[in-house]
Amino acid sequence: MEGSSSLLDAEAVADLVLLDPLTEESLVQTLRERFRRRDIYTYIGNVVISVNPYQSLPIYTPEKVEEYRNCSFFAVKPHIYAIADDAYRSLRDRDRDQCILITGESGAGKTEASKLVMSYVAAVSSKGEEVNKVKEQLLQSNPVLEAFGNAKTVRNDNSSRFGKYMDIEFDFKGEPLGGVISNYLLEKSRIVRHVKGERNFHIFYQLLAGASPQLLQQLKLRQDCGHYGYLNREGSSLPGMDDAANFHAMQDAMRVIGFSPAEVTELLEVTAVVLKLGNVQLSSSFQASGMEACSISDPQELREVCELIGLEPGALERALCSRTVKARDETVLTSLTVPQGYYGRDALAKNIYSRLFDWLVNRINASIQVKSDKQRKVMGVLDIYGFEIFQDNGFEQFIINYCNEKLQQIFILMTLKEEQEEYVREGIQWTPVEFFDNSIICNLIENSTTGILAMLDEECLRPGVVNEDTFLTKLNQLLATHKHYESKETQNARRVTDASLPPRCFRIHHYAGKVTYNVTGFIEKNNDLLFRDLSQAMWAARHALLRSLFPEGDPQKVSLKLPPTAGFQFKLSVALLMKNLYSKNPNYIRCIKPNDTKSAMVFTPELVLAQARYLGLMENVRVRRAGYAFRQLYGPFLQRYKMLNPRTWPRWDRGDREGTEVLLAGLEFPAEELAFGHTKIFIRSPRTLFDLERQRQERVAQLVTLIQKMFRGWRCRTQYQLMRKSQILISAWFRGHRQMNRYKQMKRSALILQAYARGWKSRRLLRELKSQCRRQAAATTIAAHWRGYQARRTYRKYFRSSASTCLANFIYRRLVHRYLVGLAKNLPPLSVMDRTWPPAPYRFLDNTNQELKNIFYRWKCKKYRDQLPASRRAQLQARLCASELFKDKKTLYPKSLQQPFRGEYLGLKQNPKYQKLHAVAKDKLVMADTVRKVNRASGKTVPRLLLLTTEHLVLADPKAAQPKTVLSLSDIHGVSVTRFSDGFLALHLKEVSTGAKGDFLLLSEHLIELVTRLHQTFEATTGQALPLHITDRFSTRFPKGDVSITVVESPKASTNGPVCKKKGSNKMEVLVH
Ligand SMILES: Nc1ncnc2c1ncn2[C@@H]1O[C@H](COP(=O)(O)OP(=O)(O)O)[C@@H](O)[C@H]1O
């Protein structure tokens, strides 16, 4: 929308066709206003006018590329991208080869424009590894060619000093496949000479600034530019141009394009040779004959050159200083004068360089050429040197301007003349527009008989004295009356005095202005001669690349034919170029230079007006206004747009014109927008065409959607059918499988049920049969018994009624017999300790067996006892008695089992001290021991000797060994002891004997033995058992009254047995442990 609004902005219309009023002033004013607004691009229809901004503008970003991509030409601001897009789309979609013609003066921005077009096409065409490689190679050809073919001129710091036409080739999808570059006339004179303030070709400066020290050494160069005669010694570097960086960029670009490192080295070597040739100095000398000759003044440089190219220095020196002349059959070596020598040297340097440049272009072409033979579409981009008017114009300017003249002719032919002629041809109503047709100028230069170039060639080939003066005279003669030709002489003839036209000059009124050419050097440059000796010397060099540049140096191929002249060659290549351009659809970019000082934002109206005039912009606008923007044959038009009308879509059977009319009638465009020619349809404004195109795009999108829809529907349907079939198959299989499983399950279950049922039935039957059997057996048994009973009853009377008892007795006896006999054979051992006895074999023998066991045991014991000695028996009896008395009653008892019952502890017999006591006891002594007697009053104890005889119990004083107390056993009433493990005993006496002292309380260490023996003896003496009380509480009788004694268990063990404590008058506590 931005674009369309500026399109209608009256002050700065985007399309000059809309200019009102249309005057030269308003045109320049509009360009100026737009330039001020930094809108450097303006349209005239589909021609783009570009005004060089001399500053970088932010309008070439990737976002901008996206904006212009596939957009409608007039919907966005004018831009070089728009025309590039239009051309690219036309190529891709309409299958028409395109060419983009970029014209303008030197420094107007042509080369920049061509790069922008290329980069845009590269950005919008499809991507892919292969395609990207091709694009990259195409784009990278620019830095390489610019390094070798561009130089700083007064007008432009980066001026192309050669013409370039590049065909970019695409496949049917619009993907770049490759390209071909053609170069035109390199300005080789620059190698040896350039105007003050200009520079030689960039490569020399780049090489010296950017090469590494090793490379420089390898090339035998010095970094200092001032050292080299061919280079600009004052201003070798340019502001804003980094030669070193550019050198590296160029090397990278070469790598991308596919140059091998060896090729790059060779290329740089030849470049170095050119540079060094400029330093080969000559000096004059005289031969013996007195003739002037020249020689190399400093052989060092020459030697280095020869080392670089692999040539013997003498050979090159010979070639530089002398010349072989063939006269009839002889060859004569003539030496050259110093100027001739320099001429030869410079010619060699120029030739080497220009041939090297051609080689470079061919080498790039070899890399980028299309390898496949697919059908291709071509987009040509022409960036050729612009029109040049200098102070001093030479042969180069003449050639360059001739080329521009031809390009202008194309423009005129295609946009003005051709177009207008076409309207007439097609029978369209048309008012002719006046314009300047420059074919007369072209004719002046290129006419094959009277043209300036033809005459120059003639002069060059003519034998005899030939120089520029004869050439000029000839021109003056032939072209004296030509409107566009002037010279001093023709002016004189017309009596015009023009101080600006010096002698030895001629002037041509070019379409872009009058240019005065100085004829000096015309012949020489046209001839472009190189002494054969030099080309032969080059061919003789071992350097492969250099050698290949001079094929004519091969002595085998010497031809006497003169090579074609430079002018002739150029004319030929321009004619070829024109033919090429005519075959394509042209797109114009007309570059305008806004000022002469390369300054940003400076607009010099006079300068722009001059350019606008000679570019024919006014005429262009006029024709455009009156004419039609678009035309096409009815056939292709109908073919392209027939889908826009249901009547013509999908098929139209009648004529193309009729079809086009029907088609457009349906679209309701205003009548003045369309014109129907004899063979073509004409559409006036691009807007209508864009509308048509937009509608087509929409319709195509609809149709595509329809086709897609149908296809997708079909695909989904078939897919669905397939899935359905598969699904049915799967479910059939699945169901089958499931049913089979279910059937198997049921079969298994049925079998199990059957098995159970059958089992159950069989078991029932079996049970039935078994019970039947049992019943039968029972019935049989009952019957047997019954019969038996009946028989016995019947036959009882015939037997003794006691027969059964008799039998039973017999059987019993027999069993008993067997039992007893068996027992006798298997009697258990006779050890008393062994209590085993075989069990009874029958139950009825249990009691008997038990009885026999007891008898046997007792018998064993008796036998044991019988064989025991009497003392042992008495001891055992005493033990038995002790056990009966104390076992489980007194805790002292278990301890006493370890102690043997010694009876005699005192040793009465042996100890004479106890003689008296021994006498008392005599033979009746049962036991003698020491005891302690408890004092009745205090509870204290005193030791006493105790003697037990069969009749008495004697207590004696241990010291005196005299009996103190003698008790008859029959006086003893009873004995009391405690339950505990102490040796305390109370000896209760009968009342009769207590007259004196009462009961005794004693402590014995052999209490169990004492009491047992007392008991035994008492029983033996009195025939009665001795009453023994095992108790905790008892009373004793003493003369002073009864004392009740309580036995108390003390938790502490006392050392000397029990302790008796008197508690009050009639209570005593015995603390035992
Ligand atoms: N579109 C542009 N934007 C910015 N600067 C430009 C543009 N076109 C040209 N220039 C400037 O102008 C100079 C000359 O342009 P160039 O294309 O080399 O001219 P020509 O090829 O017509 O002789 C460039 O070096 C650049 O500085």
Ligand SMILES: [Mg+2]
């Ligand atoms: Mg250029």
